[in-house]
Amino acid sequence: MITGAQAMVECLKCEGVTTVFGYPGATIAPFYDALFASSIRHVLVRQEQNAGHAASGYARISGKPGVCIATSGPGATNLITGIATAYMDSIPLICITGQVRSDQLGRDVFQEADITGATESFIKHSYLVKDTKDLPRVFKEAFHIASTGRPGPVLIDIPIDVQLGEIPDFSYPEKVDIVGYKPSVAGNARQIQRAADLIQTAKRPVFCAGGGVFAAEGYRMVRKLCEQCHMPVVSTMMGIGVLPSDHPLYLGMIGTHGVKAANRALREADLLILAGARVGDRAMATPDQIAERAHIIHIDVDPAEIGKNMPAEIPIVGDVENVLGRLMEVLSFETDEGWVKQCASLKARDCSFPSREGYVNPKAFLRKLSAAMDPDCILVADVGQNQIWCANYFTIRQGRFLTSGGMGTMGYSIPAAIGAKLARPDLQVCAVCGDGSFQMSLNELATINQSGAHVKMVVMRNGRLGMVRELQDKLYGGRHSATKLDGSPDFMLLAKAYGIPSLSIREDGQVEEAIGTMLSTDGPFLLQCIVHPDEPSL
Numbered sequence: 111m112i113t114g115a116q117a118m119v120e121c122l123k124c125e126g127v128t129t130v131f132g133y134p135g136a137t138i139a140p141f142y143d144a145l146f147a148s149s150i151r152h153v154l155v156r157q158e159q160n161a162g163h164a165a166s167g168y169a170r171i172s173g174k175p176g177v178c179i180a181t182s183g184p185g186a187t188n189l190i191t192g193i194a195t196a197y198m199d200s201i202p203l204i205c206i207t208g209q210v211r212s213d214q215l216g217r218d219v220f221q222e223a224d225i226t227g228a229t230e231s232f233i234k235h236s237y238l239v240k241d242t243k244d245l246p247r248v249f250k251e252a253f254h255i256a257s258t259g260r261p262g263p264v265l266i267d268i269p270i271d272v273q274l275g276e277i278p279d280f281s282y283p284e285k286v287d288i289v290g291y292k293p294s295v296a297g298n299a300r301q302i303q304r305a306a307d308l309i310q311t312a313k314r315p316v317f318c319a320g321g322g323v324f325a326a327e328g329y330r331m332v333r334k335l336c337e338q339c340h341m342p343v344v345s346t347m348m349g350i351g352v353l354p355s356d357h358p359l360y361l362g363m364i365g366t367h368g369v370k371a372a373n374r375a376l377r378e379a380d381l382l383i384l385a386g387a388r389v390g391d392r393a394m395a396t397p398d399q400i401a402e403r404a405h406i407i408h409i410d411v412d413p414a415e416i417g418k419n420m421p422a423e424i425p426i427v428g429d430v431e432n433v434l435g436r437l438m439e440v441l442s443f444e445t446d447e448g449w450v451k452q453c454a455s456l457k458a459r460d461c462s463f464p465s466r467e468g469y470v471n472p473k474a475f476l477r478k479l480s481a482a483m484d485p486d487c488i489l490v491a492d493v494g495q496n497q498i499w500c501a502n503y504f505t506i507r508q509g510r511f512l513t514s515g516g517m518g519t520m521g522y523s524i525p526a527a528i529g530a531k532l533a534r535p536d537l538q539v540c541a542v543c544g545d546g547s548f549q550m551s552l553n554e555l556a557t558i559n560q561s562g563a564h565v566k567m568v569v570m571r572n573g574r575l576g577m578v579r580e581l582q583d584k585l586y587g588g589r590h591s592a593t594k595l596d597g598s599p600d601f602m603l604l605a606k607a608y609g610i611p612s613l614s615i616r617e618d619g620q621v622e623e624a625i626g627t628m629l630s631t632d633g634p635f636l637l638q639c640i641v642h643p644d645e646p647s648l
Contacts, residue, residue: 112280114242115140115273118206119148121249124282127177129153129168129532131161135181137221138208140273142179153532153561156553158185160525162192162263164557166201167529170512171488171537173327175202175256176529182208183221186267190229191519196263197232198516199348200325202256203263204249212240212269226267234262242275246282254286259293260412261325293411297428297436305383305407305424306441309339312381312405314449317341318364321348321515322386322410328430332385335434340445342453344372346387347501348515355480355505359450361457367498367647371456376400378452384408385430389419390516409433465618470639472496472570473503475621476542479568480505482625484538488512488530492523492543495576498647500542509537521550524567528554531563538629540566545595546575555608555634564633569601572641580647605636616640 112120118141122130129151134142145152155161158180165176180189186207196203209215210222226236235255237248245268252264309315317336323329329352336343336359343353344364353360362369364376376382382404400406401421408415408422409430416425426433463474476499480489485507491500493514504511512530514522527541548569558565575593582590605612611631615624615638628635 111276111278113140113144113273114245114268114275114277115144117242117245117277117280118249118268118273119144119150120280121246121282122150122177123148125249125253126174130177130179131155131164131168131529132179132206133158133161133181133185135185135208135221137182137210137270138179138185138206138273140270141206141208141268153528153557155525155557158188159191159521160551160554160557162189162196162203162205163519163522163525163551164529165203166192166196166199167490167512167526168533169201169203169529170324171510171530172533175204175253177204177206179206180208181221182210182225183223186225187223187228193229193263193265194232195514195517195519195522197234199321199514200261201263202261204252204256205263205265207265207267208273209238209267209269211271213271215269226265229265233265236265236267238267239269239272242272242277245272245277246280250283251286251288255288255291259291259295260322260410294413294427295411295429295432297409297426297433299436301424301426302433302436303440305426306437308405308407308424309381309383309441309443313446314379315339315341315381315383315445316375316379317343317383317385318345318376318387319343319349319352319385320346320387323349323352323430324386326386326411326430328386328434331431331434335438338438339441339443340450342375342445342450344375346390346515347497347513349387350501350511351506351509354507356507358454361453363501367501369502371453374456375453377403379404381405381407384410384420384422385434386410388415388516466642468616468640469642469645470615470621471618472499472639472641472645474618475639476500476503477505478621479540479625482622482629483540485509487538487540488527488534490523490527490530490539490541492541492547493518493520494544494547495580495645495647496542496544496547496570499570502648520547523547524551524554524565525557527565527567528557528561528563531565532561535564538566540568542568542570544576545569545571545573545598545601548601549595549598552604555605555610558610558634559608566628566634567636569636569638570641571601571638572643572645573598574643576645577647601636601638610634610636612636612638614638614640
């Protein structure tokens with residue numbers, strides 16, 4: 111005989127969970143009491159939203175669903191942004207929330223919130239558990255749903271009385287059989303053959319990789335296919351890292367904040383192969399025009415994404431790894447050498463960075479940071495100008511580039527970096543943020559200390575909400591409404607208060623030594639770069 115709370119812990123253990131992120135409260139207290147006696151490590155964040163972000167970073171690097179926990183009411187509603195962020199980027203999460211007693215649901219009692227209803231539009235699936243005996247089945251299904259097909263967050267809302275109830279004979283299911291949920295992963299053989307036939311006729315093919323290639327563990331297959339066919343590759347922001355940034359076939363990130371070579375190749379291609387990409391407006395502003403000029407093959411495990419933003423001549427529903435593997439079996443093709451050379455010539459660009467006295471050039475800084483870090487390092491970029499600088503100027507070699515792409519959630523980088531570091535303590539992990547996004551999650555410096563996550567942090571400080579300021583310059587006559595960050599604290603003193611070593615630089619000549627100091631210092635480190643307020647994103 112075990113309680114529902116103990117059963118919850120056993121379910122997590124059966125799924126191989128070793129680390130969870132959360133913040134306790136009254137309605138989730140029975141679970142926390144059971145967790146205390148287990149071998150599962152709990153990482154206490156300082157705000158529930160960051161439990162979602164930390165679990166996201168952990169999931170993206172570990173390859174397993176991340177687990178985050180919150181109590182009912184404000185704890186659950188604080189978690190909402192973390193859930194929505196994971197949903198938009200297809201990150202597998204198990205989100206556990208406490209809930210008021212079952213007999214009090216709907217009565218507006220203390221700390222009651224309909225969290226399953228609140229998250230309905232941005233959750234892969236949700237459960238409100240009414241019977242303690244259902245917990246093993248629900249957890250088994252939740253992990254299966256979160257990690258199969260198109261990954262995403264699954265919410266399990268558990269009233270306190272269900273946690274306190276008892277299960278006479280605990281047994282964790284070995285199999286899952288959910289009526290109506292049978293993701294297609296293999297891809298239709300006829301469609302794959304049609305795609306191969308179309309590729310054979312292409313003169314100027316381009317392969318576009320999105321974040322789905324990582325979700326499907328298909329990035330190795332993308333590289334294999336493109337190297338075999340000698341095909342140029344571009345990526346969305348979420349697809350950065352599918353090929354090393356300096357790979358001769360990789361042209362860079364596409365979109366409004368992408369690089370000229372990638373966008374130019376996209377415009378001139380006669381065949382576009384999309385894999386694991388939703389083709390959002392920031393990636394392709396005019397998808398219909400591209401479809402008019404080029405044949406489109408779209409591969410995605412989620413059929414709802416194919417043709418949603420760009421017409422697809424050959425849609426293939428399936429796992430990227432499986433589909434590309436089968437495609438290579440029937441494909442014998444090598445891209446025209448002239449097209450490859452043309453794309454390579456487009457990639458060559460001016461890499462000189464003008465200096466301004468009293469300021470650090472962020473683009474030059476990121477070039478030097480990437481050169482100094484280990485080849486398999488993890489860079490976590492926040493949202494804003496810093497995200498664009500990182501996407502275009504940090505060289506990914508064997509490591510990973512993490513960011514909030516679909517939702518564009520400020521404050522993502524530090525908690526996500528904590529999760530990534532705890533997933534792989536052996537790798538260098540660096541979070542890059544602006545002074546706006548840093549102040550959205552600076553409370554997690556305490557989590558860094560308590561958890562021992564030795565994260566390096568770079569703050570690009572320009573005293574502005576830089577990307578919004580640029581928007582105001584372009585569209586609103588330069589009227590800078592609410593974008594000056596006056597009143598911000600001294601980040602060096604703040605780091606000192608948390609016992610974290612720090613350094614501030616304001617000249618390009620200080621960059622290399624500062625980076626060396628940061629990377630050679632044991633434990634966490636905060637490096638502040640003073641950036642000119644008018645430094646552009648591009």
